[in-house]
Amino acid sequence: MKSYFLSNISHELRTPLNAILNTAKTLANDSKDEQTQNSSQIIKYSTYSLLNSVNDILDFSKIEKDEIKLELSEFDLVKTVEHIATNFTREAKDKGLEFTFIKGDDLPQMVNGDIARLSQILQNILSNAIKFTNEGFIKFKVDAKKAKDNKVQITFTVSDTGVGISKEKINSIFDSFSQEGITNKRKFGGLGLGLYIVKHLVNLHNGKIKVDSTPGLGTVVSIDLNYETIEIKKEMQTSIVSIDYDLKGKSILVVEDNAMNQMVIKMITKKWLNTTVDFANNGQEGVQKLIENDYDIILMDLQMPIMDGYEATIAIRNGEAGEAKKSIPIIALTADVMETTKTRVIEIGMNKYLSKPVDKDTLFEIIKLLVN
Template sequence: FVVFILKNFSILPVTFMTENGSKLGTGMEVIFLSLSMANLIRKLRDEREELQVVALQKSEEMNEMKSYFLSNISHELRTPLNAILNLSKEISKDSKDENIQKNSLLIKDSSYSLLSSVNDILDFSKIEKGELKLDLEEFSPKPLLEHLAKNMVYRAKNQGLGFNLDISPDLPEMILGDKMRLTQMINNVLSNALKFTTHGFVTFKVECKQKKGNTVDLIFTIADTGVGIPKEKMNSIFESFTQESINNKRKFGGLGLGLYIVKTLADLHNGKVDLQSILDQGTVCKITLEYKTIAVEKQQIPVVEVADYDLKGKNILVVEDNAMNQMVIKMITKKWLNTTVVFANNGQEGVTALQENHFDLILMDLQMPVMDGYEATIAIRNGAAGDEKKNIPIIALTADVMETTKERVMEIGMNKYMSKPVDKELLYKNIAELVGV
């Protein structure tokens, strides 16, 4: 700039340098500014990347804490529910007093309602993390649906409502699908219908539509004469934490997750949910799900009677720290023939018991003091109880229903996974299968 001024006042001669000095200086200034700006941008980028790494770490820590919290919630709620449900069933079965039976059924119904809410919360978390999956198995749809309807008839009667059931005789004998998820979907919609109906009736209709090959559409229609849904709310009714209005949350209760989970599960089945409603007149919900049919002869479907619960002299080790859950297992297995059951209060006691005695199978809880079920299983598979006992069948019997838990128990070498509350028929079936009875 000085050279430029002196040249203009003719103090410096006109040369290439004096003529272009200002341009050169400006160019150098631009270069230095660019370098400075590039350095600043690099620092900002590095800082941003560091912040992103920290944010990612915190996010992962929060997800881990959330998973741990939900796992604990599942365990802490399902553990007492396991005892309550099974005890109420046994009391209802063993007592001939009509009032005791009625109260036991009320306890069981309330427990299932609480269990349904727990399942909805856990499933919402699974949906958020993309972990919700279908477990395919062969099952007969008709007895499942009739059992569901039977429970709803009892609830409808207590509310002074009518309940109409119409199951098509064309339903396939056996289908391949997720039995538990079908139960959850139908139970959620039927519970909603009863919840939002103060007078009149609820209708449950099941139809079957044959498709190409061995594929069918099962169509479930649930209609009620309840409060209905306004047109402006129809577009958002399948969103999470949504009910017809805020007032309904106080009047009718509920988490507002039922239809959201039903819609998500229907999508997993490649199905659809259609909802039609008229305010103050009622609602009709139609669920269409696709299933593969399984060819099976009727005589191949065994009906397991109590007298058939015979393990033919097998010894079972139950590793369980909760006294109530131990009592539930005792109540279930005491009616089994030729069966010996021994209990251990934690994984360490379980490994020691296996070292000292012969067992044909282990029922293993996961969350226990001293040594948990994971550690005990790994120790057994590594030969801590003896090389000849490394391959003993182990069934995980836990209140933790997170997908990561199911994957983990299989990774460490357990043979099967079962969740609490315990299904006694399924428990016997799994044990009999693994011990070769």
Template sequence: MRQVLILFMSLVCYASFAQNVAYNPNKSKGKLYEYAQLAKAENGDININSILEDESNLKFTTLTSENQSVGFSTDNYWLTFDLENSSNTPEIYYLQTARPVTDVANLFQVANKNNITEFKSGDAIAFSERQVEHRKTIFKIELPKNSTQQFYLHLRSDGETLNLPLVLHTESQFWKSNYTEQLFLGFFYGLLFLATVVYLFFYTSLSNKTFLYYSIYVFSIALLQSALDGLIFQYLLPSAGFINDRAVLITALFSNFFLLKYCEYFLKVESISKTIKIAFKILYGIIIVLGVLLFINNETKAMVYPMSNVNGLMSLILILVTLFYSRYKDHKIDTFFSAGIFFLVIGLMGFVMNNLSLLPNNFVTLNSAKFGITFEVIFLSLSMTNLIKDLRLEKEESQMLALSKSEEVSELKSYFMSNISHELRTPINAIMGIAEDELDKILDPESKKNFEVIKHASLSLLSNINDILDFEKIEKGELKLRKEVFNPKEVVTQISKNWQRTAESKGLKYTLSISDSIPYKIEGDVERFTQVVNNVLSNAVKFTAYGKIVCAIKATEKENGLSEIIVNILDTGVGISTDKKLNVFNSFGQMRLNDKRSFGGVGLGLSIVKHLIDLFGGTITIDSDEGRGTNVSMKMEFKIIEQVNTKFKDSIAGVDINALKVLVVEDNLMNQMIMRKMLNNLSITDYKLAANGKEALYLLENNAFDIILMDLQMPIMDGYETTVIIRNNPPGNINKNIPIIAVTADATDTARQKVMDVGMNDYITKPVNRELLSRKINEHNKNVLKIA
């Protein structure tokens, strides 16, 4: 009991001492707060005069700590203390108090009741109105020599935590402390700015939202700290006002929101737990509600301060729970991320405990949030570096998978194109074979006309098929020209005959002019040359309703054994208007010109022609006017093989039926029939048919053949497999060097290359041209064929 009484008396004496003793910065023991008193003003209208006249009824009590806090409050508080200068010279001090975001901070220096000086600070007034234009709540105090001055400090906040530190600096101490803090703040905000820019750059490069949310979170943290430090007030909103009054809360809510979004994406919450995902959504909803309350009125704004702090604490707890749950479920959690969150929690806990006066007021505790955020940013940046590495590895794996899929799709596409070519050309081969066979017979005019229509329609269909198959290769730049020896006169004459019949059936006058300057044989891609001339002639006939069509071909001999073949095709058709000429070489240009319904066609003709002539290294020019017809001039260079015909015409006609033994390997019954007719017309009667490669091998073991005409796509054993066996491991007495000519409906480059790779000698596409077949057989069997 005696000890309690002594303690009570000590407190009474201490209170009396604090009330009656002035603080002398040079002589007094202890700190300023021990000589100061605090009172809460129940009446907000109290002013300095009412206090001095003892009319305020304020009850002052001693401060209990260096950084005493009254918590979240909108009340008015008054502090009082006396300062003594016992020297013979005036002294200047800087008083640091409250937080930079405190609304009202007014200091009254009382020499006597009639001599009162007021100094203003706080962020409810313009920055320029502060006594000391500094981001913190700073007052400059001048103490006259040999005097004691009484001071009253009026503080009020708008609901934010109100701290009551009283730190007195000499002028040199103040500026030294200020310089040290500027260095720290420069490093802190520089780090945040750098992290913001770097990870925003990563987001634009990688398009991963984790980087975007982290970048915005770091930026909002920088804004929050700059608001708490008074930097936004000093540099961005120096006129105070509505936004500045809410800057801390706005930036705090943004920081909270984007911290949650970043953690949600980084930790992949949606794949971890639906319950945790719902918890995140609830906190997002609370943040939105707090954002609305912030702008309703001052009363709701004051409520947001403690609620946003509680929500921030709940957010940290949820993030920690997510971390522990992820580890419990054996989900891989980056170590640096865990460390970053740990430092963030420690830093914010220090910040909150300092606000609640549970930790002493010093440089570390006042900046604990900054320290925590700094370490958090460093460690989270390291975790983001790991994320970049993981994304790179994942991207590499995705690229490998995409490459594998692309190769698979390419193989499927090649298979599809090969198959579609085979399936389309096979029936055309049969149709054209029968038509040509019938046209060789003596027919009445009506029947001959009908078979000519069938043949012409088949050729048109074949041309369209070629265009469609070539279109994709042209677009991808994969179409390549082949080198074959051919007679350009024969090619143009054959094409011309086909279109002459159609032109004359429309009542058009058709003229073909072939100059003697045309070489007898040239080297080039006969199929593409045919395609070029055929497509232009097709357009001429298609777009001409009356008048004439003239096809003229001539040649000019060039250096290095080259010949420039010039093909001119003139018509008196509808012509091309000036505006439509811009699209004349575009793919599906006819459809753009709305001519599809009037004239038909797939719309690829001139586009294919232009690409092919470019491949030939030639040129195409179109001279046309609407309603006056069109003149198309094409120039292509070819290597001259034989200028004039110095030999007898190649033929198999008249060959002894026993002179040539042919094995035809073909599964399609209709194509078997066509090959029979074609060989018979070539006077080749010693031939056998095999429906697949297995049958072919059996016939080769038991018969002697001079040449094989091999289809590619067959059941049981296809042409490729059969050729590989013949060339590498032939059974029995099969001649491994027997000439093999591929006769296939697969017109793709892939098939042509594969034919050569497996060891075949040549390649012919269906529909089979009789003259071409004759020439190919002749070329590969000169030792057994007799020239007619």
């Protein structure tokens, strides 16, 4: 019952957040008006803040059940860290703080690791630095130290001139629901789960986290994480260019009951070249449309009335939409981020799992990979 309840919370909260976030991004990209762009940035900050709180609640439950696992893949470390620094530069500037990003000389470009969990660690630490600093600066530094066998230790250091933490409290800041006193909780807000989750994620990396702080002067957080470096091939270097959003005549069936989420997919795909998108409002309608028409790929929501995404996928894989269409690529596109859900969608024959709010570049690249 608890897992079912949390799954529903995830779905119900992430569904509107998906629409809000992608609408704000579209407004910011399409509008030339400075006021509109500034307003869109505020909406984005607020939405990411709310999304982080939702993630913290769900991750707290996963930690209790020992369900969090690192999902390793090759990613661009430099680009990832620069992107995070850029976002927090804007946020610090809006609060009147100076933000400095210092990048070490020997940083590897590509590494093997969990990009989502690294981002979560850094976002939590940087969010805290900005939250608890009313004047002065935030300094974000990234250094690398080479180890044996293509291994590298990356040290992330975040310094601030914020309120600081007392010696009595510093040993308990990694406990769940910990904040520097109930008065600070009211003053600064937050769930008190961030550092508890950060500590767990750092431990999963076999890394180290150290906090030095002086009340009234500020805090320094240092995190060591170990990664495997990936050699960049010449072809990869030349291919790092802007994405060409062209599916070359492919058609997509989106099975989604929520009107807001349908609108988000329309906004994302409207600028894709040579792409046809059709919609079904539930799994039963999706199976029927697949019987009547030809599609190259399906984006499948999971929680829907009449027939849900699990039932629709099983029906398709069993040949109920026709033998020729049994193996059509299906991507789970869902607001449910529970570990049991990720496992289940692969078990029933879906090709990929993507969580909402969906990133348009990630969505395009995965679709392109599966339809080519």
